[in-house]
Amino acid sequence: MSDNLLLEKQLCFRLYSLNKLMCRLYAPILKELGLTYPQYLAMLVLWQNTEGISVKDLGSQLDLDSGTLSPLLKRMEVQGLLTRVRQSTDERVVIVKLTHKGIVLQQSAEHIPGEMFAVTGLTPDKLQSLNLELDQLIVNISD
Amino acid sequence: MSDNLLLEKQLCFRLYSLNKLMCRLYAPILKELGLTYPQYLAMLVLWQNTEGISVKDLGSQLDLDSGTLSPLLKRMEVQGLLTRVRQSTDERVVIVKLTHKGIVLQQSAEHIPGEMFAVTGLTPDKLQSLNLELDQLIVNISD
């Protein structure tokens, strides 16, 4: 009888836990901006693509399919953060583009990364190396 | 204008991505057992507590509240994996206990950790140290 089936031994459980902890950590700050956690991650991409980005490209950066993104973006459109317009050169494609309201929201979010970083108790070097380790894991698993 | 608001710089995004990747990695194997990913994590705890465990204690090990756990356990009860019985000495408490079917399912799960470990491309040492780093992070964040 191996003890491999122990919760404490499982990497997957730590990732499951940490992700939930992160959500809960961000939730109250994001609530002030009127954003959920996945919406915030989407905004991080959109703030780097103010000229607009297709749902497909947004999804590939967030690793989300249209089944998740379409309703999420629809809610953000209702909030007035972005517009969704079909591309005239290829009517299959929908371009997501931040409104003025969506763009200026970035200023209210500037303080968040620093604040969250402080809570992790990591040094910048430790954060950097952990990020690289996790990136390697992402590559290995997603091949 | 800082570049802290970059998706690629965010630890939270890596944890978000990796957790989803883990779910997708486990999903097909767990489907053979008729389990979802959170149900599998619950089974890991229950296999270590065949004498039974309260919903509260199970929740504290999984870091889940009754709002999530109650319906999840109800579904697993329907599947015949466990029973839920109110404790006679304290009628507030519900004891979750695996059925025979739930207990013997462990045998079908024995191969999973090894299989999943192989995919990570980690050495045992690397896995160990990563687990410790993540544990430290969990402690720092959840205080």
Added chain:
DNA sequence: ACAAATAAAGTTGCACGCAACTTAATTGCA
């Protein structure tokens, strides 16, 4: 040129996760 294959986005249905709340039982304290 045109039918088959492919691609992009959206819809549906289900299982979480969690905030906010309700219900029922137990504890604690004046």
Added chain:
DNA sequence: TGCAATTAAGTTGCGTGCAACTTTATTTGT
């Protein structure tokens, strides 16, 4: 003792994630 506070579990409502599917548009091969 009696009643307020606390505790355990469950319910409700909403926002993801994702599988499976549909719809519409474009591309590909002959």
